Structure formats: C-alpha cells, structure tokens
Amino acid sequence: MIYLDYQATTPLAPEAREAMLRWLDGPGGEGFGNPHSAHRMGRMARAAVEHARDQVAALMPPGGRVIFTSGATEAINLAIRGTRGEGKVAVSAIEHAAVLDTAEGAHVLKVDGEGLxxxxxxxxxxxxxxxxxxxxxxxxxIQPTLDWHRKAKAAGALFLCDAVQACGKLxxxxxDMIAVSAHxxxxxxxxxxxxxRNGVELTEVQTGGGQEHGLRSGTVSPALVAGMGAAAALAKERMTADRAHIEALWDRVGELFGDWELNGSASARWFGNLNIRKDGLDVARLMSDCREVMFSAGSACASGSGRPSHVLKAIGLSDAxxxxxxRLGFGRYTTMDEIDEAAAMINAAADAQ
Structure with a gap:
C-alpha cells in the first residue's frame, strides 16, 4: 500500500514510539505511575510529562505555556469557550469544523479563489x-496569520490559530493561543x-481534578505526551530537511498531474498537500479502482458526510x-518511487472513466 493521506494523520516516528514504550510498562516495570501522584513512580512520570512539555514548547513562540489535551479539537474548544466575554468571534470561512462548530454564530471572514x-x-x-x-x-x-494577529491586537481581540497542519513543518x-495535534x-x-501566551486568562470548561494548570482536568498520559514530545523534538531537528524533501516531491507530482486543475494557491501553500480536480471525475469509483493508494476525497473529518467540502465551496467551486x-498528502516517509507508482495508478484509473 502507498500512503498519501498525511493531512488526515502521519506515520508514527520510530523515535516517538520508542519514547512511549517505557511509560507503558506493566507489573515489574516503573513506568506506569500516575504523574499526579506524590510517590517516586509518580514523580518519574511527572518528570517525563514536563520534559515533553518543554519539547513541544520549543516549537512554539517564546513567552507561553503548553497545556496538554486529547487533541486539537479539545484545545480549540478550550480556547474558544475558555475566553468567554462580551463581543463576537470572527473565523475564516475555511476553518476546521472544530472551530466553526464551537464558534457557532461567528462573523465569517471570506477567502478568495486561492483560499487566502x-x-x-x-x-x-x-x-x-x-x-x-x-x-x-x-x-x-498558508494564511497571512501574522497580519491577522496584528489586526486582532489593533481591535483589542485575542488571536487563536489552528496550527495543526503547520506545527513541526513550518x-x-x-x-495568543495555538492549537496543535501530535499525530x-x-x-x-x-x-x-x-x-x-503568558497573560492570557482562560476559565476551565470541564471540571474535575484541576490538572494541567487547573484548565484541563483528567490524568495526563505520560506515554502519549512522551511520544508527542519526542515527535516535536525530531520535527524541530528535521524541519529544514523534511521541507526540502517534500518540495522535491511536490515538483514531481506537479509533472505527473499536470493536466489536473489545482485547488488553492500554487505558491502560498504547504507543498505536502496536493488538492486537484478533473471534470467528470467519479471520485468514489477512482478510490475503489486505486485501493492500494491511500488518499482522500476531502478532509477526513467530513469525507463521510456526503456534503461537498465547505472549503472548496468557499473558494468558489461548484458542487460538481x-x-x-x-487530496494527496505526502511527507517525511514518502518516497519518490511511491509518488511515481501512485500517480500512474490514479491517472490510469481516471483516464479509464
């Protein structure tokens, strides 16, 4: 199988898996302690959590704190619901459902035909x-988020960025708040x-034991956060090399899919994401005919809904x-041979329709 769905999830780095194993030890081991316990095993687990917190923070701007969550969806809910107050929320038209559904009734900011x-x-x-x-x-x-940050500050508003697809890559x-997801x-x-960011005050949106700075109750998993921390450290170390590899793959897919239409900007983009279309294409049939290639008909979170992508609609595409x-997504572990083989299968199947 050829995996080309990196926007949905990425392969677990071997270094992240290795970092997790110690904290999954059962009877006879010392790695299964609760990081909120005061005894020795608890303190060991707590040290692993704090080390991972520092590793994740190293990918972020200076002057803030990292709050571990179950994923970006929970992080976004905490950011939006934890900053209650007077006034409206403004969101771009192509935000993830975690933002759009949580900020129900928000002022929607338009995007142009390139998705900017x-x-x-x-x-x-x-x-x-x-x-x-x-x-x-x-x-x-890639959105002009620095400009949006300045605009929010000028308006006296907080700025929240979903950096799920950027973190570890750019x-x-x-x-003021940044949501990320380890996978x-x-x-x-x-x-x-x-x-x-330091100085931003949040209120808790779920109650319980008051873990994670009193904002996210629940026992933190040392294994999961250790894996996230190791992945973050590796991403920081490999960022330049990974980006060069992905841009080389992008150049190749541009040649192989040259007769398809590109959705989104050709330049202001992350080059590990290729969203393309072809008139009259039956995507369900294409995916059935190319079962050895793992790719997407849209966002993994909405691909089963049967509705046209709200992102593609927002940039002016018709339902058809x-x-x-x-959408083809590729990254660190994708090879050029896999790109060539996948393109040959997809193009052959599309031409046969």
Whole structure:
C-alpha cells in the first residue's frame, strides 16, 4: 500500500514510539505511575510529562505555556469557550469544523479563489476573538496569520490559530493561543496541546481534578505526551530537511498531474498537500479502482458526510467541481518511487472513466 493521506494523520516516528514504550510498562516495570501522584513512580512520570512539555514548547513562540489535551479539537474548544466575554468571534470561512462548530454564530471572514483570507476585510464591532488557521487541512493554503494577529491586537481581540497542519513543518505563527495535534507531526493519536501566551486568562470548561494548570482536568498520559514530545523534538531537528524533501516531491507530482486543475494557491501553500480536480471525475469509483493508494476525497473529518467540502465551496467551486476533487498528502516517509507508482495508478484509473 502507498500512503498519501498525511493531512488526515502521519506515520508514527520510530523515535516517538520508542519514547512511549517505557511509560507503558506493566507489573515489574516503573513506568506506569500516575504523574499526579506524590510517590517516586509518580514523580518519574511527572518528570517525563514536563520534559515533553518543554519539547513541544520549543516549537512554539517564546513567552507561553503548553497545556496538554486529547487533541486539537479539545484545545480549540478550550480556547474558544475558555475566553468567554462580551463581543463576537470572527473565523475564516475555511476553518476546521472544530472551530466553526464551537464558534457557532461567528462573523465569517471570506477567502478568495486561492483560499487566502485577506486581513484588509473588516471585523465586526466588538470582536473579542479572531480565529484563522495557519495552513488549511484540505487545500494547503498558508494564511497571512501574522497580519491577522496584528489586526486582532489593533481591535483589542485575542488571536487563536489552528496550527495543526503547520506545527513541526513550518515555524509556528505568533498568536495568543495555538492549537496543535501530535499525530499530524508523526506523534501518537489521542494527544495534543493548546499553547497559551503568558497573560492570557482562560476559565476551565470541564471540571474535575484541576490538572494541567487547573484548565484541563483528567490524568495526563505520560506515554502519549512522551511520544508527542519526542515527535516535536525530531520535527524541530528535521524541519529544514523534511521541507526540502517534500518540495522535491511536490515538483514531481506537479509533472505527473499536470493536466489536473489545482485547488488553492500554487505558491502560498504547504507543498505536502496536493488538492486537484478533473471534470467528470467519479471520485468514489477512482478510490475503489486505486485501493492500494491511500488518499482522500476531502478532509477526513467530513469525507463521510456526503456534503461537498465547505472549503472548496468557499473558494468558489461548484458542487460538481468540489465532488470531482481529490487530496494527496505526502511527507517525511514518502518516497519518490511511491509518488511515481501512485500517480500512474490514479491517472490510469481516471483516464479509464
């Protein structure tokens, strides 16, 4: 099988797996302690959690704290619901459902045909929070988040950035709050984080034992956060090399899919995301005919809904064009041979329709 769905999830890095194993030890081992316990095993587990916290923080801007969560969805919920106050929330039209559904009734910021959200557009009066993602999960567009951060500050609002598709791949933008997920940069599933700038006050949205700075109750998993920390450290170390490898793959897929239409910007994008379309394409049939290639008909979170992608609709595509689109995602462990083989299968199947 050839895996080309890196926006949905990434392969677990061997280094992350190795970091996790010690903290999964059962009877006879010392790694299964509760990091909130005061005894020796608890303190050992706690030290592992804090080491991972430092590793994740190293990918973030200076001057903030990392709060571990079950993933980016929980982090986004904490950011939006934990900053209650007067005023509206403003969100880009192509945010992930975790933002759009949590900020129900928000002022929606438009995007252009390339999927870019122009900071020149007006915010609603008394905006309290602006949410614009750094890299879109469906079409790969990189947003001008630094400009949106400045605009939010000028309006007296907080700026939240969903950096799920950027973290570990690009320098993370400046923001007041940043949501990330470990399994999008070769860490384990089930763990993520909300980075919160010093001075930003949040209220808890779930009650319990008051773990994680009193904001996210529940026992922290040393194994999951150790895996996330190791993946973060590896991503920081390999960022330049990974990016060069992915851009080389991008150049190749551009040649192999040259007769397809690109969705999203050709330049302001993360080059590990190729969202393309072909008129009259039956995507369900294509996926059935190419079962050895793992790719997506859209965002993994919405691909089973039967509805056209809200992202593709927001950039001006018709329902038919949105349904004629596929997304190929590649990254650190993808080889050039896999790209060649997958393209040959996909193009042959598409031409046969």
């Amino acid at each position: 959200c122009d900071p020149a557009q007006d915010l609603a009066a008394r905006t309290r929070l602006v949410a614009v993602m750094q890299v879109n999960n469906e079409i790969g567009t 320098p993370v933008t400046l923001a 999008k940069f070769h860490g384990p599933k089930g763990v993520g984080a909300l980075w919160v 064009e949105a349904r004629n689109s596929i």
